Amino acid sequence: MADEVSGTGAATDGGTVRVDAWLWSVRLTKTRSTAATACRAGHVKVNGERAKPAQAVRAGDEVRLFHAGRERIVVVRRPVSKRVGAPVAAECLIDKSPPPPTPVEAAVVGIRDRGAGRPTKRERREIQNLRGGR
Numbered sequence: 089m090a091d092e093v094s095g096t097g098a099a100t101d102g103g104t105v106r107v108d109a110w111l112w113s114v115r116l117t118k119t120r121s122t123a124a125t126a127c128r129a130g131h132v133k134v135n136g137e138r139a140k141p142a143q144a145v146r147a148g149d150e151v152r153l154f155h156a157g158r159e160r161i162v163v164v165r166r167p168v169s170k171r172v173g174a175p176v177a178a179e180c181l182i183d184k185s186p187p188p189p190t191p192v193e194a195a196v197v198g199i200r201d202r203g204a205g206r207p208t209k210r211e212r213r214e215i216q217n218l219r220g221g222r
Contacts, residue, residue: 104144105167107134107151113168114177116153116160126155150184160185 105113111123111132124141126132131154132139145151145164153160163182172180207215 103167104146105169106141107132107139107143107145108141109169110145110164110167111151111153113171114162114180115171115174116162117155126153131155158185158188 108120108123108127111117111126112120117123117126123132127139127141127143130138133152134143134145134149136150136152139151146167147164149164151162151164153162161184163184164180165182166180168176168180
């Protein structure tokens with residue numbers, strides 16, 4: 089018996105789906121090609137291993153995606169191969185991502201004015217400290 093999500097082409101229990109198709113279908117990326125590009129660039133890991141776009145994911149797999157400046161950590165609850173609505177997509181994954189940074193935290197990163205030249209040694213150390221280095 090297939091675990092169909094109202095005729096949306098969901099995979100059967102124990103089935104597998106391509107990781108790029110799953111990221112797109114549960115709305116973690118806007119397009120499937122964006123998901124495939126992220127996989128090729130090394131921004132997607134499945135169970136701690138770097139994933140290729142065609143790698144299969146199944147229920148229980150942990151997927152880490154670095155996208156739009158933050159890391160998303162999700163566990164596959166149900167593999168789906170076709171794009172589904174937001175309420176159904178929320179049922180297909182368990183989100184374990186850290187909360188996104190507040191606008192104040194995001195603004196803390198040092199931004200140099202264009203044309204200001206190379207940073208001095210002191211400025212470079214301050215920038216590294218702001219980014220969490222050392």
